[in-house]
Amino acid sequence: xxxxxxxxxxxxxxxDDLVVEVDGRRVVSVENGCTLANEKFMGDHRLQSPxxxxxxxxxxxxxxxxxxxxxxxxxxxxxxxxxxxxGTHGEAQSIGIHLAELLGALVDNTSTVxxxxxxxxxxxxxxxxxxxxxxxxxxxxxxxxGTNPIDAHPRHMSRYTTFADGFFLKEAFRDRRxxxxxxxxxxxxxxxxxxxxxxxxxxxxxxxALRAIVRGKREIIPPSVSGVSREQLFRVADLLLxxxxxxxxxxxxxxxxxxxxxxxxxxxxxxxxLSRHTKYTISPMRGHWNVYGxxxxxxxxxxxxxxxxxxxxxxxxxxxxxxxxxVLRRKECDACLVxxxxxGAHFPKACAEHLARIPTIQIDPHTNATTHLSRIxxxxxxxxxxxEGTAYRMDGVPIRTRMLFKGEYPSDTExxxxxxxxxxxxxxx
Amino acid sequence: xxxxxxxxLQEIARLEWxxxxxxxxxxxxxxxxYSRGFPELxxxxxxxxxFCMMACPAPGAIDVIKTPDGWEPRIHKGHCIxxxxxxxxxxxxxxxxxxxxxxxxxxxxxxxxSFRIDVDTNLCMGCGNCAVACPVNKLIDTQMAYGGRAxxxxxxxxxxxxxxxVLHAELCTGCKTCENHCPNEAIRVSxxxxxxxxxxxxx
Ligand code: SF4
Numbered sequence: 001x002x003x004x005x006x007x008x009x010x011x012x013x014x015x016d017d018l019v020v021e022v023d024g025r026r027v028v029s030v031e032n033g034c035t036l037a038n039e040k041f042m043g044d045h046r047l048q049s050p051x052x053x054x055x056x057x058x059x060x061x062x063x064x065x066x067x068x069x070x071x072x073x074x075x076x077x078x079x080x081x082x083x084x085x086x087g088t089h090g091e092a093q094s095i096g097i098h099l100a101e102l103l104g105a106l107v108d109n110t111s112t113v114x115x116x117x118x119x120x121x122x123x124x125x126x127x128x129x130x131x132x133x134x135x136x137x138x139x140x141x142x143x144x145x146g147t148n149p150i151d152a153h154p155r156h157m158s159r160y161t162t163f164a165d166g167f168f169l170k171e172a173f174r175d176r177r178x179x180x181x182x183x184x185x186x187x188x189x190x191x192x193x194x195x196x197x198x199x200x201x202x203x204x205x206x207x208x209a210l211r212a213i214v215r216g217k218r219e220i221i222p223p224s225v226s227g228v229s230r231e232q233l234f235r236v237a238d239l240l241l242x243x244x245x246x247x248x249x250x251x252x253x254x255x256x257x258x259x260x261x262x263x264x265x266x267x268x269x270x271x272x273x274l275s276r277h278t279k280y281t282i283s284p285m286r287g288h289w290n291v292y293g294x295x296x297x298x299x300x301x302x303x304x305x306x307x308x309x310x311x312x313x314x315x316x317x318x319x320x321x322x323x324x325x326x327v328l329r330r331k332e333c334d335a336c337l338v339x340x341x342x343x344g345a346h347f348p349k350a351c352a353e354h355l356a357r358i359p360t361i362q363i364d365p366h367t368n369a370t371t372h373l374s375r376i377x378x379x380x381x382x383x384x385x386x387x388e389g390t391a392y393r394m395d396g397v398p399i400r401t402r403m404l405f406k407g408e409y410p411s412d413t414e415x416x417x418x419x420x421x422x423x424x425x426x427x428x429x
Numbered sequence: 430x431x432x433x434x435x436x437x438l439q440e441i442a443r444l445e446w447x448x449x450x451x452x453x454x455x456x457x458x459x460x461x462x463y464s465r466g467f468p469e470l471x472x473x474x475x476x477x478x479x480f481c482m483m484a485c486p487a488p489g490a491i492d493v494i495k496t497p498d499g500w501e502p503r504i505h506k507g508h509c510i511x512x513x514x515x516x517x518x519x520x521x522x523x524x525x526x527x528x529x530x531x532x533x534x535x536x537x538x539x540x541x542x543s544f545r546i547d548v549d550t551n552l553c554m555g556c557g558n559c560a561v562a563c564p565v566n567k568l569i570d571t572q573m574a575y576g577g578r579a580x581x582x583x584x585x586x587x588x589x590x591x592x593x594x595v596l597h598a599e600l601c602t603g604c605k606t607c608e609n610h611c612p613n614e615a616i617r618v619s620x621x622x623x624x625x626x627x628x629x630x631x632x
Binding site for chain 2: 136150159
């Protein structure tokens with residue numbers, strides 16, 4: 001059976017035009033999706049049943065046992081962390097936050113190690129953003145700063161920016177100019193009209209130089225700024241100013257390089273500067289398919305987008321203190337529940353070591369690096385394949401993902417609901 | 430003993446030598462009667478199909494430029510090797526040189542172009558830039574150009590199973606848009622040029 005308009009739950013592009021053929025409980029083929037989507041839908045390395053470490057190795061246990069033991073570990077802990085959330089749907093995220101409130105736990109999502117700094121910058125100076133539809137229909141200059149969409153968001157260019165025809169751009173790639181900024185020549189840079197190589201850590205200076213040029217202060221620019229020649233800066237500034245509508249996209253090259261949120265703030269201020277002359281918008285390239293959703297759901301319920309600490313009984317947010325990397329580094333927490341992410345692969349070594357020391361429980365369909373640090377892993381259905389739920393695209397557009405077939409695995413929502421019920425019973429009224 | 434410079438001067442100051450040196454004459458370069466000249470325009474209308482440029486083996490020898498009266502091929506004489514392939518390749522007979530057009534007519538031959546597209550699936554990320562940018566795909570399925578949603582299998586290029594697939598190579602016009610916009614250098618268009626008898630291609 002061929003199912004149309006399937007939503008790909010891999011990256012933040014959340015492409016919703018896939019055609020997937022299923023045969024019973026098996027995906028047979030995927031059309032229109034990129035390589036990553038194909039792997040996501042076709043890959044079948046799922047964990048068969050919940051597993052628990054028993055000293056010598058792993059043993060299979062029932063869902064009931066796994067959930068009960070998880071509830072016990074979380075109730076016994078003084079300072080549990082509930083981490084991840086970007087790889088699951090909004091409904092499960094919302095249960096997760098209520099669970100954190102019940103436990104007095106710290107709840108954090110993966111933006112803590114990706115676009116957390118962007119959020120801090122946005123909290124300072126705002127977010128002149130727009131939906132990807134606007135970019136597709138209007139943008140004649142597209143900038144990718146510190147991001148390589150070809151690898152991380154393969155269809156971003158062909159679906160929303162450079163190559164997609166839009167309402168005002170009938171000959172997309174001839175009418176649009178593409179600027180790529182990075183510290184090395186990436187695949188995306190291969191097809192750019194202008195590629196700027198910045199010395200690592202030089203983003204802030206280059207952004208400031210561009211702001212000065214846009215402000216009309218060309219004479220103060222030195223011959224070279226962080227490895228970028230003055231001539232190129234002038235050329236790029238002219239290109240930026242020539243746009244009728246420009247869109248800037250930035251990735252972890254900006255948020256996680258020296259300068260961190262100040263880089264992003266500077267980029268937003270460049271956008272603002274450019275908007276005095278023409279129309280510009282700026283948007284982060286969100287990684288996980290529903291990381292934007294985790295920020296949204298966290299914000300509705302607690303008022304804060306990530307790193308929310310319920311230890312005081314109320315929501316408290318102080319990045320640097322309540323962010324999971326810092327809490328793990330200080331060896332502060334004594335239990336961790338990981339849902340829909342892989343901190344074992346992405347956290348600093350010291351944090352991963354602490355995760356291995358404390359009881360860590362992972363709720364994830366597949367085994368990954370975090371499995372090796374965990375005590376219990378509970379496999380669940382994959383949202384977008386055998387579970388459904390709401391996700392937010394990288395531009396904040398909510399999209400309902402589809403269930404292609406009913407499998408044997410419970411969804412994140414079901415597992416978390418059962419966990420919540422058990423914890424609620426244990427905590428009493 | 431006389432100084433060695435004197436016989437030397439005597440040698441080079443010979444009148445005959447000086448005369449040859451300053452008034453040298455070589456035979457003028459003439460095109461032999463059996464050789465054909467540079468391609469010339471026939472006043473037929475150029476449709477900008479660019480087959481001449483595709484067939485030309487000499488870099489920089491031919492361009493098709495836009496003039497106020499329409500498109501027009503320009504031969505750059507320093508580069509042209511007078512092979513006549515452009516004359517043979519042009520579907521509209523815009524160029525002529527020697528007896529090429531005549532003998533093509535007499536023998537019912539023509540140059541046939543076909544294109545072969547190779548995708549290196551190890552490099553391809555399935556980003557769809559090629560399939561979305563392809564002008565042939567755009568004519569077949571407008572939706573494709575507006576973001577890569579394929580609604581038919583009649584396309585030239587289509588992304589399925591995470592890789593770009595060539596479905597109908599015979600539709601390719603050889604513009605190389607896909608090759609030029611592939612970030613991974615995973616797609617290559619090659620041109621196959623064959624002389625065929627007209628009966629063979631249009632039975
Ligand atoms: S670009 Fe992202 S959302 Fe779109 S098909 Fe590829 S992995 Fe899926």
